[in-house]
Amino acid sequence: MTTRFLTVCILFMAFSVCSAAFGQSAAKQAGRITHNVVLVTVDGLRWQEVFGGSEEALLDKDAGGVKDLDATRNRFHRETAEERRQTLMPFFWNVIAKEGVVFGNPEHDSKAVVTNGLNFSYPGYSEILCGYADSSIDSNAKKDNKNVTVLEWVQSKPGFEKSVAAFCSWDVFPFIINETRSRIPVNAGWEPLGTDSSLGLMGTPAGERLLKLDEVSREFPRYFPEVRYDYVTFRAAEEYVQARKPRLLYLSLGETDDWAHAGRYDLYLDAASRTDDYIRRLWETLQSMPEYKGRTTLILTTDHGRGDNRVDWKSHGEKIEGSEFIWMAVMGPDAAPQLITDSTVTQSQIAATVAASLGLDYNSEVPKAASPLPVVK
Numbered sequence: 001m002t003t004r005f006l007t008v009c010i011l012f013m014a015f016s017v018c019s020a021a022f023g024q025s026a027a028k029q030a031g032r033i034t035h036n037v038v039l040v041t042v043d044g045l046r047w048q049e050v051f052g053g054s055e056e057a058l059l060d061k062d063a064g065g066v067k068d069l070d071a072t073r074n075r076f077h078r079e080t081a082e083e084r085r086q087t088l089m090p091f092f093w094n095v096i097a098k099e100g101v102v103f104g105n106p107e108h109d110s111k112a113v114v115t116n117g118l119n120f121s122y123p124g125y126s127e128i129l130c131g132y133a134d135s136s137i138d139s140n141a142k143k144d145n146k147n148v149t150v151l152e153w154v155q156s157k158p159g160f161e162k163s164v165a166a167f168c169s170w171d172v173f174p175f176i177i178n179e180t181r182s183r184i185p186v187n188a189g190w191e192p193l194g195t196d197s198s199l200g201l202m203g204t205p206a207g208e209r210l211l212k213l214d215e216v217s218r219e220f221p222r223y224f225p226e227v228r229y230d231y232v233t234f235r236a237a238e239e240y241v242q243a244r245k246p247r248l249l250y251l252s253l254g255e256t257d258d259w260a261h262a263g264r265y266d267l268y269l270d271a272a273s274r275t276d277d278y279i280r281r282l283w284e285t286l287q288s289m290p291e292y293k294g295r296t297t298l299i300l301t302t303d304h305g306r307g308d309n310r311v312d313w314k315s316h317g318e319k320i321e322g323s324e325f326i327w328m329a330v331m332g333p334d335a336a337p338q339l340i341t342d343s344t345v346t347q348s349q350i351a352a353t354v355a356a357s358l359g360l361d362y363n364s365e366v367p368k369a370a371s372p373l374p375v376v377k
């Protein structure tokens with residue numbers, strides 16, 4: 001046996017082992033199409049409105065703080081729950097619910113629950129993004145999250161470097177995502193966009209449009225000092241997606257929660273309705289781009305529920321009954337449309353679902369995280 005022949009043999013054997021290993025991982029991923037994930041959260045949007053549309057008991061001046069009752073009723077009130085929810089969130093019900101999977105509809109005994117026990121924002125977002133509840137997170141204070149989010153984890157994987165970004169209405173997100181440590185671009189709150197160097201858009205046409213968006217944003221009254229209007233957050237995400245084409249985008253919208261706290265059911269419904277339309281517009285933009293078309297999974301949820309009566313609908317938390325109940329939805333080429341019945345899923349399952357959609361096994365490296373949602377085809 002010559003040395004050359006031996007070398008050829010060794011190379012051949014190595015190739016066989018490699019291709020067997022590759023074959024295995026390819027088989028594990030067989031048929032998976034998703035290349036990109038867009039995660040959207042809608043702060044404090046109740047399952048009651050998602051599944052039932054506007055609630056009659058809150059369409060008044062007393063409990064709902066509704067200014068123009070006729071206009072609000074005309075816009076959102078319909079006879080049946082199905083008509084009401086379709087009127088409030090047409091994209092969610094005509095597209096997402098038909099082509100994807102929806103969790104949390106009590107009519108089908110489908111429950112989606114928060115597991116952190118606190119039912120407010122920072123603990124909820126950390127649970128969503130990390131995949132487990134952390135009892136040391138017990139306030140909304142602007143403290144850097146010591147836990148690593150799935151966004152940061154995904155960004156560390158080959159093929160995802162500089163391919164993760166977050167656009168958030170609430171200004172606590174740079175801390176929840178730990179922007180300093182993770183180095184993920186997180187543009188949040190009233191932070192300017194056009195001069196945010198972490199986005200890498202300065203001097204580009206998209207950067208110029210973001211400067212214009214900042215000009216408009218500066219003219220708005222800062223009614224919620226910590227939460228910018230969702231339109232700005234959405235538009236920024238849309239510009240970023242088209243210019244930088246991230247493989248994992250997190251869009252975090254916030255107005256629904258703030259209008260509810262303000263006791264304005266009319267503006268809460270208005271925000272829910274606009275949010276649905278922003279998601280539609282973002283989805284249509286994605287479907288118009290070859291990088292995203294047919295290979296993007298959309299994952300939607302909320303950080304907490306709210307109370308279930310004429311007073312408590314405004315609020316949420318440990319002491320507000322029912323505010324642990326939420327909703328979730330997944331739509332994409334690898335999610336089989338199905339009606340979910342008689343089961344319970346948890347907020348902590350979102351992180352592993354984000355990773356699994358991208359072909360990554362989060363649970364093997366983060367065993368305390370909950371498993372992915374059962375949506376795979």
Ligand SMILES: [Zn+2]
Binds near residue numbers: 316
């Ligand atoms: Zn809140």
